[in-house]
Amino acid sequence: MSIQWYPGHMAKAKRQMIEKIKQIDVVIELVDSRVPMSSRNPLVDEIASGKPRLLLMNKIDMADRRATKAWQNYFEDHGLKVHLVNSQTGQGVSMIPEAVRQLTAARRKKLEDKGFRPHADRALILGIPNVGKSTLINRLAGKRIAKIGDRPGVTTAQQWIKVGKTMELLDTPGILWPKFDDPQVGLRLAATGAIKEELLDFQEIAFFLIKTMLVHYREAFAKRFQLADLPELDGVDDQDLIVKVFDQIGKKRGCLMSGGIINYDRVSELIIRDFRGQKIGPLTLEWP
Ligand code: G4P
Incomplete structure (x- = not known):
């Protein structure tokens, strides 16, 4: 679903996201493998600052394999931990808790050293509309959670979903707006359906x-x-x-x-x- 974002929506969505992120240990950023760069909102760097981050390239079935590999190398070269998934079939999804686990090793060690027992790894899925956030949450939950509308700034009650023994996931994703100041980015996003084609x-x-x-x-x-x-x-x-x-x-x-x-x-x-x-x-x- 694509909707119009206005400045007030964006500011509110950003504030809510910053609040949500306080409760979590790992930010899972989801992108569309057909447009791995254009489907990111650069704001994620600011919002997730300080938290370990996992970049998931979703919809790998729809993308050119060679390009996906090249993007994976590119993002890894830029210091991101990257995983490839197909949320529709579940390919790659079972690896997510372990990847998250690795990202929280330092936090857990610190707590254990102080004599505390660390809680499960708390994660949040974040991304622009249409990258597959709801599909992935349903996959990880192993059941259908009601479709979360891409309604900027709308607050819904949120719950933690247990994923395996080590991970807990917020059932509502963080929704960022598609950023397309660059017309080429707009064209790519419109081609994939991430923004209304009527806008272009x-x-x-x-x-x-x-x-x-x-x-x-x-x-x-x-x-x-x-x-x-x-x-x-x-x-x-x-x-x-x-x-x-x-x-x-x-x-x-x-x-x-x-x-x-x-x-x-x-x-x-x-x-x-x-x-x-x-x-x-x-x-x-x-x-x-
Ligand atoms: P969102 O919450 O981020 O907005 O995205 P959502 O999960 O609604 O997914 C958007 C569309 O992308 C859905 O298709 C969904 O099925 C599809 N999708 C998600 N992940 C994958 C994937 O890994 N591979 C493929 N091929 N498709 C994927 P739709 O046609 O809009 O809806 P539906 O009728 O399929 O549910």
């Missing part, structure tokens, strides 16, 4: 997707839309070349208005739907 032009999103396909996923793209001769982008005539691809797809798929004019809105919808529905293949929209 439908055709612009499809244009961006075609361009990405022509640079990185030529074979899969040509196969899906049965395109015989894909143009090579040269940085000069890209606009015209991409419009020609729109035309080819429009004709092939019968997205035509009266008089045989291409209906670019329909072509755009088709391309965005196929991308989201993984009809073209597992794809990533940005690289480190």
